[in-house]
Amino acid sequence: MDFIRDYWSQFVTGLSTLGLTIGSLGFSWRTEPPLPPWHERWEVWVFWLSALAAIVAIIATAKTSQRVSKLNAETIDLKSSLRRLQTLEEEVQQKYSDLCSLHLSGIMRRMGLSENDRVSIYKHNGNTFYRIGRHSNHPGHARPGRSIYPDNQGCMGEALREGVAYDETLPAKASGYDLRLSQRWEMPKETTDSLTMRSRSIAAFALQRPIGGRRFAIIVFESMSPGSIDEDCRNRFTSEEQDGIIQWLETMERFEPKPNEAKREGF
C-alpha cells in the first residue's frame, strides 16, 4: 500500500506515456479516408485519456515534490535545533561545577558563614558518598580532597541515618581533634590527616526526595571559627532553603558527575 501511495503518479506517468505513444501510432496507421467518427476511433480515446492522465500525474508529482522540499527543509531545521540543544547540554555540563558552586555560595551567605568557610554537597550511592559540588572562597578549602567517602564514617554517615549531625566546637589541638573525630564519627587518623580543611565547627543535613522522602544527598557546612555553626546558624538552613537546593539538585541531576557510571563503563 505504501508503495502504491508513494509511486502512483510515476506509474500513471509511465502508462500515459505509453498510451500517448500508442495513440499517436494509431493516428499514423489509420490515415486513409473514410475515417470513422472520432468517438469510434480507439486511437483518439487512447491518446486523449493518456494526455489527461499525464496532466493529472504531472500535477500530483509537482505537489509531491513540493511536500518533499518542505520535509527536507523541516529536517534541516530539526537537525539544526538538535545541534543547538546538544551544544547547550555540552555547555551546561562544562559549567556544572561552577553553577553548583554559585548556588552553594548563595546558601552560605544566607547562613551567615564567612567567605573562608565551606559548603559541600555529597550524593549517596549505596555504601559511599561522592562529592558533586563545593564552594569556598578560600582556595585551600575549595580543593576537591577525596572523591569518595565511606558512609559509616564522618558526620555525613550520621546525617544520613539521623537527618542531621553537628559539632559546634571541635578541639583546636591536633590530638584532641583526631580523638573527637575518631570517637564521634569513627574516622581513622589517616583520613583525618588528609583533610583539606580541619574545620572547628561543622553541621551536616540530609536532603530528602520530595516524593518518597528518601534521603539522597547531604549538605555539609564547615567553618574554621569554633562555635560559629551554632543553633541560630543551623536554624537559618530553613525548610525553604532545603527545598531550594533539593529542587536544584533534581533539576540538574542529569549533569552532575556520576563516578559510579564512569567505573561501570570502564573509565
Next chain:
Amino acid sequence: MAATNQALAYIGAQADKTIPLTLLRLTTMLYLSDWRSALQLKRQITDIKWVQPFVAKVPEIAQRLDPTDFTMSPDGVAATFIGDPDISNLPAEERACMDFVLHSEQKGWIQLFRIAYSTFPMLSQPAHTVLDLVALAQRYSEHHDARMVG
C-alpha cells in the same frame, strides 16, 4: 608527537559520522582513550599533558590536527577526516583502548561527555592542575576500585 597524530587520525577515521566531529568531541574521546590506557596499560597513548578540566586542551588539539588528515569547518568548530589513517605504529593494545571509547560513544555522545567529567582525574584534582594520568590511575585502582558499587 607521531602517536598523538596517529591517535587523532584513528579516532577521526573511526568516529560515528552521523554527528559532527566537533573539536570538543575529538578532545573528549582522546582524553578518555588516554585515561583508559592509563588504567589498562599504565601509560598514555598521546604526549598531551592533560589538565583539569580536559576541555582546556581543545585549542591545542585544534593546532595539532594534521591538515592532510582533517579539514575544518568555516566556523572552526568541527573537523572532517579526509585522510587514510596511518596506524602502522600504533600498538594493538592502544588501538583497543580507542576502540573501547568509540564503542562507548554508541550509547550517546552526551552520556560519554558526562562520563568524561565523572572520571577520577576530573573529580579529584583542583582546576588548572596538570594531570599525571598514570599516577592517578594507580591511585584510583588502589583506593577506589573495590569501593565503588556498580
